[in-house]
């Protein structure tokens with residue numbers, strides 16, 4: 643059985659021993675292993691049933707450690723690191739020769755971030771290597787924001803979940819890379835595009851087909867519950883059309899009453915998109931456990947973290 647524990651020294655031992663440990667971050671829980679250990683990295687891919695062509699993020703505790711695995715650090719990357727690290731931004735940088743191809747899926751770039759969680763920062767300080775850590779969920783399913791979400795997925799197959807409480811941001815990091823000198827968005831996430839543009843100016847947005855082969859996290863179906871899910875503009879109309887079904891609805895705020903709904907989840911009574919983003923996955927986990935016929939989500943305002951929420955809802959509702 644997996645042990646949920648706050649004991650950092652135990653996690654250090656397991657990781658030094660080339661095993662894997664689920665770790666808390668401020669975005670989602672990750673499934674971590676030594677980037678230099680083939681054994682640990684293979685175990686991560688195997689446990690997650692993740693295709694090997696999908697590269698992993700290297701987590702470090704300082705900019706110096708990030709620089710130790712990269713060949714160069716563009717000025718704009720420095721500005722972003724300065725503004726957002728430790729925090730929910732992953733930067734794609736040219737890797738140096740020490741970084742194994744296994745974690746970058748053979749790419750020349752490595753994804754790097756300093757997570758903003760005291761427990762994991764403490765853990766990283768005690769290790770002599772960066773931690774590769776994808777989200778701690780089976781490939782394609784909802785990412786975990788609580789230790790017990792990880793337990794429900796991997797309780798019998800990993801040796802330890804390092805307890806760090808609920809993830810504060812609750813949605814993955816934003817990923818930014820560079821083409822020549824231009825910043826490119828690879829994944830919407832916990833830090834809004836507006837916040838990033840405030841620091842480095844314009845960010846190039848490619849269309850999904852252009853980005854998908856480079857960042858498989860952008861595969862269309864992802865972050866999905868088992869229950870049938872729909873993203874709709876007009877909740878009331880949809881509910882009327884499915885009057886005999888057990889339906890739950892996810893809404894941003896409480897602007898009007900909708901009759902005929904079994905269960906309603908308001909993500910932010912005070913209409914705060916950051917609060918809504920932080921609750922989204924926990925609500926999906928909860929609703930997925932209720933044996934409903936369908937989950938409906940309302941389209942969120944298309945600004946700030948609303949864009950990130952809509953991105954995840956679109957992927958969660960794709961059928962393939």
Ligand code: TXA
Nearest residue numbers: 669671672697698751753776777814815856857858859
């Ligand atoms: O918030 C997060 O980023 C969490 C926590 C645990 O840090 N991690 C996470 O990892 O979301 P994962 O593996 O679920 O998503 C990483 C994404 C994938 O979509 C992957 O394709 C992309 O990053 N990625 C990693 N390395 C890349 C690279 N060199 N080039 C392009 N995309 C890359």
Ligand code: MG
Nearest residue numbers: 776777785859
């Ligand atoms: Mg993931």
